[in-house]
Amino acid sequence: MPTSRSSQETPEITSYVAIGDSFTEGLNDPGPDGGFAGWADRLARLLAEQRPMTGSGHYDLRYANLAVRGRLLDQIAAEQVPQIAQMQPDLVSICAGGNDILRPGSDPDDVAERFEQAVTRITPHAGRLLIFTGFDTRETPVLKHLRGKIATYNAHLRAIADRHDLAVADVWALRSVRDRRAWSEDRLHLSPEGHERVAQLAARSLGVPAGDPEAPWPPTAPHTPAELRRENIQWAREFLLPWVGRRLRGESSGDHVSAKRPELELL
Template identity: 75%
Template sequence: MADYQETTDFNSYVALGDSFTEGLNDPGPDGRYAGWADRLAQLLAAQRPAADFRYANLAVRGRLLDQVVAEQVPRVAEIRPDLVSFCAGGNDILRPGSDPDEAAERFEAAVLELRRHAGRVLICTGFDTRGIPLLGLLRGKIATYNGHLRAIADRNDCAVADLWSLRAVHDRRAWSEDRLHLSPEGHQRVALLAARSLGLPLTSAQDPDAPWPAAPELSVAEQRRENLHWAREFLVPWVGRRLRGESSGDHVEAKRPELSPL
């Protein structure tokens, strides 16, 4: 294990993962996606002179756990950051026939490697999919995988951003139109949860579970129209890619492949 002091005063941060960490559906000012990891990096940089903080995001949409391990984890040994976030396996769990027990074994092997080269490792559990069309059917598998992730964190002294317990994301406004990726405000809530998990000082206005403003309820007819639009625009293309063996991440490269100042 690397000889690092446990501290919230991080000089460098590397984010690993798939579309969740790449930040899909949270457009940034530079035209690239931002996302919770970029937002967390901003919170970390605010703890010290901005010029002293560096950040890399190696996450690529559509990546399975083994791809993240093969393509992204080895870079941590080269960079040796103070902090690495490792959120992977969600795309595996979505696949028919996947085994959360077996996926967790591969996840822990990667965590052991990361702990050798990073000062602190942050992992994320999966979201609670209760009430979400189709994904709700996988709730048991996600809960099983989450149980393993928490145990892995305990055994290996990792910080945990527990997305399952984040009540704020049960609001539809936390999700983008495709219902698979967070909205900008959803990404902000996750960034605040991750910051709190790392022990960063937050104000009362930065509560990740702060209540949402009141919003009008959709009628049954409006919900039906939304569901039909979602199925046509997002579900059918997603199923089509699976049947063709394609990934949304084909030909996509990491947006911040090197440590650099924000």
């Protein structure tokens, strides 16, 4: 598990800004307010628990989440990255480029170059920067064919992290999210338990105490080949085909969606 710095060496984090797409927005992890929570909200809570309470009953940690579903890397760089200079947070997390990699004809070398440009714009205004590798899609129908592109992009991300001294949450190596229960019905977004595993991984990557993201799943009865075929057909009809259709029409699930937590506010 990546823990490049111990908790004793981890600088104090009093403010945290999360930027990115649906992964960071927290899709398919229902929140207490009727919206979505997600790993970033869960990480913010873990960070907040390291801080004292204020007189108003809040934790002494300010948190903003600027992520919006469907956003491509250039959109994140244009809409979200510039806000970091104004906020000047102790920690920024960025997960971006995944939607670009999923597009036909995309070049992971080019996406990585643009990702590094975004990183160089963020680092002067953030105490620390946390990035994420892409998931291993070898068990995912259709997306498993993109595994090579994702691996190439991940290699670039690790090199970028080395060059800029960034923290890395290596979700590619996170074995627990290879379990079907880590994913929601659409197989594109994490389930609540999947988000919790990623939050724990992210916290440990920062040297912050957290549970074990690789804790064993409870035993479950295996699916028969016939059951798996039926599930795959239903998934393709209900989720894959509409997803492909949106891309062919140039539509995004994030059209007319704004950031859920646009300002740094106390938890």
